[in-house]
Amino acid sequence: MKASRAEIERTLDRPSDSVRCILLHGPDDAGSRALSERLAKAMGADAERIDLDGATLAKDPALLSDEAASTSLFGGARWIRVRANGDEVTEAVEALLAAPQAGNPVVVIAGALKPASKLLKLALASPAMPAFASYAPEGREADQMVAGLGAALGLRIAPNIARRIFDAAAGDRAIVVQELEKIASFLDAGEGPPREVDAAVLDAIGAGEGESxxxxxxxxxxxxxxxxxxxxxxxxxxxxxxxxxxxxxxxxxxxxxxxxxxxxxxxxxxxxxxxxxxxxxxxxxxxxxxxxxxxxxxxxxxxxxxxxxxxxxxxxxxxxxxxxxxxxxxxxxxxxx
Structure with missing residues (x-):
């Protein structure tokens, strides 16, 4: 099932038994990883995370459904994160969707998938497998992304400054966050009114130079x-x-x-x-x-x-x-x- 950003965020924020697997794909791998962290937050800091890779599931497709149906060793919440390479996990996901029970949420981060991808077609055809494609933000959306991440750290960032930070990070969300954390530390932000980020601040700490x-x-x-x-x-x-x-x-x-x-x-x-x-x-x-x-x-x-x-x-x-x-x-x- 193809999902909008709002729909996929709701699904990740409020895991439901009606959803067996969440497919996060698209060329913006950092964006997909950031979305998967919403599920981690929803499951709680004490939740057990099981990491699986595509090569392992290609050799043992039944492992995914087994892990999804298993209980945590510590008796708490449990979820599975899969890093896939194209269609190599398709058979494993088919088994998961067909299993009589699952219980533990599964998120698959698959990178860029072509329209003919078997995994993508499987997701689009199943209401129990919402799929969302992440693309690197551009223009105003990129500026808003940087400003939003900065606001969470107690920073106020104008669009032209946000663009410098975004371009310096080559659009990588993880690098943007690192730069913003460095700026927040420099300005001692976090409590009280938001701290203004201007060109002088970027120049002082070497951020936003426009080229990594x-x-x-x-x-x-x-x-x-x-x-x-x-x-x-x-x-x-x-x-x-x-x-x-x-x-x-x-x-x-x-x-x-x-x-x-x-x-x-x-x-x-x-x-x-x-x-x-x-x-x-x-x-x-x-x-x-x-x-x-x-x-x-x-x-x-x-x-x-x-x-x-x-x-x-x-x-x-x-x-x-x-x-x-x-x-x-x-x-x-x-x-x-």
């Missing part, structure tokens, strides 16, 4: 700067950042570009990039000149597939990510400016 290390890599790749891309990969590897985080950063940038490309096709390049942080405007415009809408859609599919491969057990993450990104960089270099 992984963002610099994505820009080098998409503008065809192969040599700088190699150097960025080396530096990121030395700092321990490789594999899936880099692919996800690239996917976030591509989704941003796809939205801007659609705006540019409707209006103009200048109009579409008007809201882009000024330090990023030139490189974003260069990327949009290189890639048209169909090509960006192809890259989104390609990076989504690469992410799925990386999540498979035993995949050589760093090597796979580097090879994929450098292949795109070489293709971008052949496109000119």
């Amino acid at each position: 290390s992984s963002g610099a890599l994505a820009d080098a790749v998409l503008t065809g700067a192969a040599r700088p891309a190699v150097e960025e990969l080396k530096q990121l590897a030395e700092s321990g950042e490789d594999g899936i985080p880099l692919i996800r950063a690239m996917l976030r940038r591509l989704l941003q570009l796809a939205a801007l490309r659609a705006d540019a096709d409707r209006t103009s390049l200048a109009e579409a990039t008007k809201a882009v942080f000024f330090k990023d405007k030139d490189v974003v415009a260069a990327e949009l000149r290189r890639w048209n809408a169909p090509d960006l859609a192809m890259l989104v599919d390609r990076i989504t597939a690469a992410q799925a491969r990386l999540m498979e057990s035993g995949s050589a993450g760093a090597v796979t990510a580097s090879q994929e990104l450098l292949t795109i960089a070489r293709a971008a270099a052949g496109r000119g400016r």
